[in-house]
Amino acid sequence: MATTPPQRLQKTNPEHFKKVLSARLDAIKRGAGGHSHQGSEMLRLRFSFDRLRTDTHLVCIKCKKAITEKRLLANPTVLTCGTCEPDREATTRR
Helix, strand or coil: CCCCCCHHHHCCCHHHHHHHHHHHHHHHHHCCCCCHHHHHHHHHHHHHHHHHHCCCCCECCCCCCECCHHHHHHCCCCCCCCCCHHHHHHHHHC
8 A cells, every 4th residue: 555755745846836936926916016026036936937847946056955845845936055045145235
C-alpha cells in the first residue's frame, strides 16, 4: 500500500508554489490601484515563475546553495538563502 508523503514535504512541490504565485499575481491584478510597489512585486513574481519553470527556485541566486523549505514556504518569491539575505539587503540600501 502506497503512503502519501507528510504534508510538509508536499508543500515544496512546484505545483504548490505555482498556485501560491498565481494567487499573489491575481491579488495584485484585482487591487491594481497604481501602488508603486506593485510593479516590483510583479517583476518578482514573473522572475519566480521563470525560476520555477527552470527548476532553480530552490537555489540561492548568490551562493547557489539550497534555500530552506521553511524560507520558501514563508515567501515563495525569495531569491536568496538566509545566509545571503542580509548581504542582499545591505547592498540594496546603498
